[in-house]
Amino acid sequence: MSFYSEKPPVLLRSAQAVGVLASAIVFGQNAFISFGAVPAVMYAPAPLAVRQWIKLYDVGHYIGPAGAILGALSSAYVASQQKTSSLAFKLNVAASVFAIGILPFTFAFIVPVNKKLFAKEKLIGAAALEDKAVEAGVAREETVHALLDKWATLNFVRALISGVSAGLAAWTAVDKLEGIVINAALKSGANRLG
Template sequence: MNSIPISATRPSTSIRVAQVVGLTASAYLAGSIGSISWQSVPALMDAPAPLLAKQWKKIFDQGKVAAPPMAVISAAIFGGLAYREPVGSSNFNLYTAAALLVPSIVPYTVFLMSTVNSKLQEKASSLASASLTDTAVESGAAEGETAHELLEKWATLNLGRSLLPLIGTLAAGWAIVDKFEVLGLGASLKLGADRMG
């Protein structure tokens, strides 16, 4: 059997910096989006509707400022890394997938979340003058249209959105570790009977 080389040419410092920045930005983006659904939303669900709506709006406004630029930065870096690879190679395909997946949070938000986003923004606006502790302010709301019910829908969609940069991060990470160096020794891994010498 043949040996499998486990060393590769060391990438330049600029490539390594790009890889680290791209991975960090996309991983942070996936984590920050996902953490809202599994950490922030459960806390918001304990709040009365006026407070819930106000806090959700703050989270939403901060997210729409921070998330798109991070997605664009990651996509640009992964696109640049793909450009350096031979077309059709596995690393080209992985970097390209990452460059497409990470910024796809924007169309996902526009096409899948805009309705619930609009309804929650309307709630935040209509409940802005209500007492933050008023638990009965939505007593006449239609089924499925309370702030709490809308937030549940939003959290599920948001969790789905977090998977896009997560999968993009994993794809780029795989492309990065596909080429690696072991202590600069040029070692090789022997398989089968060859491993015995």
């Protein structure tokens, strides 16, 4: 199908929009959690901070995987409608791979930190907020705040993966749009007169 000679079908345009939007939502959600929510959570004492993180996890756990799968399927559909030698095919395949790529990244790098934070919640989640010794004797890198910091960093990497997917999907959606060509040149001296 050539976008130059005919208007793309509604289903194809819808799939492009869904692919961009789903990946962009996952990107925005994860970027905000890493840069907006977790830094605020880290001001709280460890027992409260870990409980607040659990709430963030519960919300993100539903949106992230669903958005990744929806974005990947949408971009894969758009790719399937292109010639395999075309740039649009290649970019949509890449967008699909990046969209779904957050799932193996999550299992490989984030789930181990999640498990540690869930264990912390069971261990200290019910402790009094004033209890300063709640994490006494715990290695610095294993404290709730250190684990939250590590988690937020990994989560931002996950956001960037989704952002790449959204960018690639958006690029393919607008790649066929015609632009205005402006010929401009700087001339000096007598050459500028024509």
